[in-house]
Amino acid sequence: METTINLQVLRYIPEKDPDPFYQEYEVPLREEWVILDALNYIKDQIDGTLSYRWSCRMGVCGSCGMMVNEKPILTCETFLEKYMPGPIRIAPLNYFGVIRDLVVETDGFMEKVKRVKPWIIRDKEKAPLEGEYLQTPEELSEYKQYSMCINCMLCYSACPVVGLEPQFIGPAAIALAQRYNYDNRDEGQNQRNDVLLTDDGIFECTLVGECSEVCPKKVDPAGAIQRYKVQGATEWWTSVLLPFGKK
Amino acid sequence: MQKKRSNDPFWWTLFGAGGTISAFFIPVHVLLFGIAMPLGWISVPDYETLLQLAQHPVTRLYIFALVSLSLFHWAHRFRYTLYDGLMLKHLEHYIFIFCYGSALAGTVITGVLIWTI
Incomplete structure (x- = not known):
């Protein structure tokens, strides 16, 4: 069976719940996957309601920055394996207003x-x-x-x-x-x-x-x-x- | 509308000068008077010699600058430690006066002491 890693993603859905909460997801732990791949996996396979920004996947566009285990990083260039054995806590960037889930006000x-x-x-x-x-x-x-x-x-x-x-x-x-x-x-x-x-x-x-x-x-x-x-x-x-x- | 320019560069200059001068020279004093002399690595100069040295105008100026600028370095750093570290920004006017006022008082005292050596 494939190894998985636990992601705790901060959700904020203002029209449903005024308070943010952490939602847990189990995603496959693949050697070549970065955090952004795990988020895309959640979006495509588990929960299509998760919102976050991304574009280039190669550290050029600057849109996928998030707080991962309390540190601001680009999720497209940080591998899941670095956080073994998990869990990985993902939240929107500090000090910005949050529009929805991981999407901040710029x-x-x-x-x-x-x-x-x-x-x-x-x-x-x-x-x-x-x-x-x-x-x-x-x-x-x-x-x-x-x-x-x-x-x-x-x-x-x-x-x-x-x-x-x-x-x-x-x-x-x-x-x-x-x-x-x-x-x-x-x-x-x-x-x-x-x-x-x-x-x-x-x-x-x-x-x-x-x-x-x-x-x-x-x-x-x-x-x-x-x-x-x-x-x-x-x-x-x-x-x-x-x-x-x-x- | 154009905002007024800050006067912080003045305090920052004293802060920077104090940090530089104390980083360069205080270790020398600690090494000489705190380690080398007590351990007998070098001979201890007698009181008269040190007094003569301290009365030289260049030494007076040096001690004055070292002490005063170090105090202003402390004042600036402590001001921001209180603002950001202890979250006391709402008391900024009092903190400002306390920090730089202390440094200024220390400077005056240093000046008087050095003048009367």
């Missing part, structure tokens, strides 16, 4: 990402005929790491400050801001500073470092925030000591 996160203006800002755009913006490999390597973020929101679920201060703009958005700040084609840091050097910005971070621990793409948001703090402090002292200097 509007707040998307709004924060948008607020840091994650696009190249130029004081004056070159006309197309003036040619492209050239960049050397060294200039690319300045920001490339921060561009690897897939918006999976695991870092928000890992960050205790996000839990305590919901207005904190958070790790991924700050790393993304740095992705553009360190891009030599960009001239928008001052506009991002207006968002990130306020009380909701980088100085809320207390360097717990969990964001970088859980990041599946090794973006190191904690490092990005620390580097931003140095820039922010320099900016502050400049504005105080040279009040008539640059704005």
Whole structure:
């Protein structure tokens, strides 16, 4: 007989029951199965009412992040066998509102990402005929790491400050801001500073470092925030000591 | 609407400076006065020599910076420990005044003591 493993999945079905509850499922324990395969097995074979997000199955789309045994992970790249002999407890990402079962509300996160203006800002755009913006490999390597973020929101679920201060703009958005700040084609840091050097910005971070621990793409948001703090402090002292200097 | 920029960079600078200076130099003091001298690895300087050393302007400045910045490092860290660790953010104004006020008081006391050595 096939070995199975026990999954305890947090269910939340607001129209039936206002309280979330854990539901248990026995799924086959197969060597090549990741947690997401087990969830798909439940959905296809046991209980079609289970709701969760997923898309690419290969750690690129960032939609299948969940709390598995209290840790935020991408379920598409974590094998069932790692949790032998079980049970495996699966819950929606921490600190997000839950819409249904494992599906979380992402509007707040998307709004924060948008607020840091994650696009190249130029004081004056070159006309197309003036040619492209050239960049050397060294200039690319300045920001490339921060561009690897897939918006999976695991870092928000890992960050205790996000839990305590919901207005904190958070790790991924700050790393993304740095992705553009360190891009030599960009001239928008001052506009991002207006968002990130306020009380909701980088100085809320207390360097717990969990964001970088859980990041599946090794973006190191904690490092990005620390580097931003140095820039922010320099900016502050400049504005105080040279009040008539640059704005 | 554009939000006001935070003044936390000021406190964070003192915090960072205090963390750096204490991480580099306090182990040296512990090694010298806490281990090497008591164990007799190096000879213990007499009181007069140490007093002369402490009265040198550079030493005064060094001790002042080491103590004061370490206190501000403590203040910032303790402030956030109380906010987040003990969940006392609702008392933030009192905590703010207590933490940085203590560091400031310690700085003044240090200044007076060093001045009058």
